[in-house]
Structures are given as structure tokens and as C-alpha cells.
Amino acid sequence: MDLNLSNKVFIVTGGAKGIGAAISKTIAEEGGIAVVVGRGKADNIKITDEIIKSGGKASYVTAELGTPAACREVIDFTSEKYGRIDGLVNNAGINDGVGLEKGSPEKFFESLHKNLSHYYNLAHYALPFLKQSKGNIVNIGSKVAVTGQGNTSGYAASKGAINALTREWAVELLPYSIRVNTVLPAEVWTPLYENWINSLPNPKEKLEQIVAKIPFEKRMTTAEEIADMTVFLLSSRSSHTTGQILFVDGGYTHLDRSL
Numbered sequence: 001m002d003l004n005l006s007n008k009v010f011i012v013t014g015g016a017k018g019i020g021a022a023i024s025k026t027i028a029e030e031g032g033i034a035v036v037v038g039r040g041k042a043d044n045i046k047i048t049d050e051i052i053k054s055g056g057k058a059s060y061v062t063a064e065l066g067t068p069a070a071c072r073e074v075i076d077f078t079s080e081k082y083g084r085i086d087g088l089v090n091n092a093g094i095n096d097g098v099g100l101e102k103g104s105p106e107k108f109f110e111s112l113h114k115n116l117s118h119y120y121n122l123a124h125y126a127l128p129f130l131k132q133s134k135g136n137i138v139n140i141g142s143k144v145a146v147t148g149q150g151n152t153s154g155y156a157a158s159k160g161a162i163n164a165l166t167r168e169w170a171v172e173l174l175p176y177s178i179r180v181n182t183v184l185p186a187e188v189w190t191p192l193y194e195n196w197i198n199s200l201p202n203p204k205e206k207l208e209q210i211v212a213k214i215p216f217e218k219r220m221t222t223a224e225e226i227a228d229m230t231v232f233l234l235s236s237r238s239s240h241t242t243g244q245i246l247f248v249d250g251g252y253t254h255l256d257r258s259l
């Protein structure tokens with residue numbers, strides 16, 4: 001199946017590591033141009049070099065996305081360099097463990113900035129270009145939005161809001177033929193996941209317990225499996241799919257946990 005991504009421009013936040021890196025690479029493998037956005041310059045250079053050495057097209061913007069100005073710069077850079085934006089992948093996020101009990105109003109608000117505000121800000125600033133290209137938005141959410149996790153109020157609130165905004169933006173953008181969807185992972189081995197599991201007592205045992213409860217093949221989802229769904233949604237081959245929240249999680253969220 002040709003995804004028709006040739007020379008189309010896609011912004012991927014958090015595109016240098018984990019799930020975002022897999023999305024950036026898959027976009028480039030399919031002939032698209034990946035604009036990698038992340039706060040680590042060395043990470044950004046590493047992934048763009050890797051893509052370019054494999055014959056793909058990519059560039060990067062180094063930005064901490066917690067302010068509207070930083071988001072504006074990402075859109076300005078991309079539109080000035082390529083003259084178009086065909087898709088936005090809102091992926092950057094961090095499970096920062098700001099709980100109800102072990103947290104504070106200030107930390108909660110900060111967590112919303114780290115995990116939610118930039119999803120809106122980038123979509124807002126990208127909109128004029130997405131209208132021109134009839135492009136689309138894919139958000140990366142989390143199972144936490146529907147299952148809860150405990151001790152992570154800021155992250156959970158952000159991911160819940162992202163599900164709601166997926167429907168809200170899909171409706172608002174109908175007149176422009178801009179599609180909006182969310183891919184929702186549960187357990188994917190990435191630097192973020194590794195840090196999180198290592199923050200728990202007995203991480204090895206905890207990981208074994210989690211993996212044993214993943215219904216499909218008792219294994220974690222790979223970052224590439226999340227990327228494949230994301231890139232399919234970005235492509236014109238999913239041209240009548242909008243407002244959807246797709247769980248790419250081996251059945252973890254919905255199937256019977258006693259399986």
C-alpha cells in the first residue's frame with residue numbers, strides 16, 4: 001500500500017526518542033519529511049542524521065515545548081523551511097508522577113503545561129497551514145486517561161483532555177477536511193517507560209506482572225507498532241477516519257484481565 005507521503009511535511013514532537021523516534025523514522029521510510037521536535041539537541045541531531053543516512057528526509061527543532069512562544073517557533077521554522085505542513089503528531093509527554101496526595105497545585109499546573117498545553121498551542125499555530133494542505137493531526141494519548149494509574153494526576157488529566165480534544169477538534173475542523181485522531185498506547189518499552197518502571201519498588205517483578213497481563217502474545221507493544229498506526233492515520237489512505245481514539249495495546253485496556 002502506498003501511503004502517498006512523498007514530500008509531505010510532518011511535525012513530530014518528542015520525535016527523537018521512544019515512540020516519537022519510531023514515528024519520525026516511519027514517516028521518512030514512507031517518503032515523507034519528518035520535522036523532529038525535542039528538547040535535547042544531541043538527541044535531535046542523532047535521529048535526523050540516522051534518517052538522512054538511510055536515504056530519508058528530516059530536520060529538527062530544539063525546543064522545550066512548555067511555552068506558547070516555543071510552539072510558535074516550531075511552526076515558523078517548519079513553514080519557512082518547507083512552505084507547507086501536512087500533519088502534526090502531538091507526542092511529547094512525560095508521566096511525571098504529580099499525585100493528589102504527593103503533589104501540589106503548582107506542580108499540577110506545571111504538569112499540565114508539560115503534557116497538554118503544547119498539544120493545543122501547536123495545533124493552533126499549525127492550523128492555517130493544515131487548512132491549506134487539508135492535513136491532519138494525530139495525538140498520542142495514554143491508557144491512563146481511561147484506566148487511571150494512581151499518583152499521576154497531572155499526566156492523567158492531560159491525557160483525558162487529549163481524548164476530549166480529539167473529538168472537539170475533529171468537529172471544529174470538519175469544514176476544512178482536517179482529520180484529528182488519537183493513538184493510545186498502554187505498555188511500550190521506551191526511555192520514558194524504563195524511567196517509570198525503575199521508579200517503582202522491585203521493577204523487574206513489576207514488569208513481569210504487567211507483561212503477563214497483556215492479552216495479545218503476553219508482550220509489550222513495540223514503538224514501531226504505534227508508529228505504523230500513527231503514520232497510517234497521517235496518510236490519505238485513512239481519508240475517512242476522524243475523531244477516533246485507537247487503542248494499540250494488545251488488548252490491555254479492554255480485554256478480560258483474567259485471560
Ligand code: NAP
Binds near residue numbers: 043141184
Ligand atoms: P520518551 O521515551 O520519554 O520520549 C519522549 C521524548 O519527548 C523525549 O525525547 C523527551 O525529551 C521529549 N519531550 C517530552 N516532553 C517534552 C517537552 N515538553 N518539550 C520537548 N520535548 C519533550 O517517551 P515515550 O514513552 O516515547 O512517550 C511518547 C508518548 O507516548 C507520550 O505522550 C506518552 O505519554 C505516551 N505513552 C507512552 C507509553 C509507553 O508505554 N511508553 C504509554 C502510554 C502513553 P527528554 O528525553 O529530554 O525527556
